[in-house]
Structures are given as structure tokens and as C-alpha cells.
Amino acid sequence: MQLTFYKYQGTGNDFVMIDNRSGFFPKDDTTLVARLCDRRFGIGADGLILLEDDDQTDFRMVYYNSDGNTSSMCGNGGRCIVAFAKSLGIVNDNATFIAVDGLHHAHIAEQGMVSLQMKDVDTIDINAEFVFLDTGSPHHVQMEDDLQNLDVKTLGAQIRYSDLYGKAGSNVNFVHQEDQNTFSLRTYERGVEDETLSCGTGATAVAIAMHAIGRTSSQAIDLNVQGGRLRVTFKQDGKRFTEVFLVGPAEFVFKGTVSC
Numbered sequence: 588m589q590l591t592f593y594k595y596q597g598t599g600n601d602f603v604m605i606d607n608r609s610g611f612f613p614k615d616d617t618t619l620v621a622r623l624c625d626r627r628f629g630i631g632a633d634g635l636i637l638l639e640d641d642d643q644t645d646f647r648m649v650y651y652n653s654d655g656n657t658s659s660m661c662g663n664g665g666r667c668i669v670a671f672a673k674s675l676g677i678v679n680d681n682a683t684f685i686a687v688d689g690l691h692h693a694h695i696a697e698q699g700m701v702s703l704q705m706k707d708v709d710t711i712d713i714n715a716e717f718v719f720l721d722t723g724s725p726h727h728v729q730m731e732d733d734l735q736n737l738d739v740k741t742l743g744a745q746i747r748y749s750d751l752y753g754k755a756g757s758n759v760n761f762v763h764q765e766d767q768n769t770f771s772l773r774t775y776e777r778g779v780e781d782e783t784l785s786c787g788t789g790a791t792a793v794a795i796a797m798h799a800i801g802r803t804s805s806q807a808i809d810l811n812v813q814g815g816r817l818r819v820t821f822k823q824d825g826k827r828f829t830e831v832f833l834v835g836p837a838e839f840v841f842k843g844t845v846s847c
């Protein structure tokens with residue numbers, strides 16, 4: 588089969604995008620997805636995303652990690668698929684789509700910045716050493732003094748596979764506070780099993796966690812990730828975080844065909 592694909596990236600979190608409105612893609616072929624995402628034997632990406640038709644919304648997002656398995660929500664991928672849908676003429680500057688964690692609204696602003704509404708968060712597990720919360724995907728968040736010299740792959744894997752998270756595992760974020768409303772983070776991603784240059788649900792989790800533990804009182808938080816900068820805004824209603832938006836760039840890289 589000759590497969591046409593589009594490569595997108597959002598702050599360095601990169602994705603193979605496929606227009607599957609015709610339903611041609613073999614969705615259960617884990618080996619194929621993993622091979623397409625492989626950086627040596629395939630196109631190379633942190634994940635693969637199918638854009639599909641949906642009856643109620645503009646489109647459906649189906650997300651796979653680079654290990655070939657479908658997973659929970661991908662925030663950067665959600666921003667990238669909105670840019671992809673616009674390039675296909677499916678949406679203009681506003682989009683509504685369905686993903687594994689439910690309905691999402693998004694807006695494309697000037698210079699291609701995509702603002703994506705994330706799910707509300709009302710359960711935050713605060714511990715002495717870390718915070719755990721689900722922003723569409725599960726995230727462990729812990730503070731670090733020396734973020735730049737941290738062995739994120741080794742430490743992240745230890746936490747991801749620890750008894751804390753059992754079989755399901757978790758994504759793991761290491762955070763350093765820069766100023767009142769700016770944090771730097773590095774993320775180990777489940778399903779990629781490595782550090783990625785950015786994780787959108789991770790940045791969202793860090794922003795909400797830092798507010799929840801009193802590190803900031805701001806409701807507009809800047810996040811330095813390895814591949815750029817993201818912003819997360821939200822409203823707080825008691826223990827519930829609502830109107831959560833993840834904002835950042837989403838860029839087309841190249842289009843190609845591959846035989847598979």
C-alpha cells in the first residue's frame with residue numbers, strides 16, 4: 588500500500604498525521620504504526636494521529652503512541668490536528684472535535700498559535716514529594732533543583748514502572764520554578780518510553796499542580812519545555828479547574844508517501 592502522510596510538530600512533540608476519512612487505515616496494526624513512528628526504520632515521530640469523520644463534530648482524533656498502541660489524550664497532538672484539519676479545509680479558525688477523553692474546542696489565532704480546551708480537572712492527588720493528576724492523560728509531577736542535568740529517561744522510567752502506578756503506568760514530569768508564573772519542565776512519556784521535547788497534557792498538569800500546591804496564584808502560566816514555550820490558562824472553582832486552555836504553536840513540517 589502507498590500511504591500519504593503529513594508530519595506536524597508542536598514545540599518539538601512530533602506526529603505522523605493521516606487523513607483517514609475514507610477509513611482505509613488498518614487501525615489494529617500495532618506493528619505498522621510502530622514502524623511508521625520509528626526514527627530509523629520509518630518516518631519518525633512521537634506518535635501517529637488519524638483524522639476521521641464524526642457525525643456530531645468537525646472530526647474525530649485517534650491517537651497512537653510511537654509504540655503502536657492507542658492511548659489517552661495528547662494535548663500537542665490535539666493542537667496539531669486542528670492545524671491539519673484547517674489545511675484540509677475541514678475547519679477555518681474554530682474547531683470542535685472528539686477525542687478519547689471527550690469533546691474539545693479549539694481556536695487558531697495569529698501566527699498559527701492553537702488554543703485547545705482541555706478537560707476539566709477536579710481530582711488532584713497531592714503528596715509530600717509529588718502530585719498526580721489526569722489532564723486527559725495521567726501525569727506524575729515532581730519538583731527538581733537541577734533540571735538540566737537530570738537523567739530524565741532513567742528516573743522517568745523508574746517512576747513510570749514503579750508500584751505507584753501499576754500496570755497502567757504514568758507520564759512523569761520534572762519541574763523547576765523560574766519565577767512567579769513561569770515553570771520549566773522535562774517529561775518522560777509513557778508509550779514513547781523516553782523523554783520527549785514537549786508534552787501538552789504534561790504542561791497542563793504542571794500548571795494546575797503548581798497552582799494547587801500554592802507555588803503560584805496565577806491562572807495564566809508559562810511553561811518552558813525542551814522544544815519551546817507553551818501557555819496554560821484556567822479558572823478555579825473550589826477544587827475544580829475549568830476552562831483549561833493549552834496554547835502554543837502547531838506547525839506543518841513535510842508531506843510524503845511511504846510504501847507499507
Ligand SMILES: N[C@@H](CCC[C@H](N)C(=O)O)C(=O)O
Pocket residue numbers: 600652658659660661662663664724725758776777778779785786787788789
Ligand atoms: N504527547 C502527549 C501525550 C501523549 C499520551 C501519553 N504518551 C500517554 O500515553 O499517556 C501530549 O502532548 O499530551
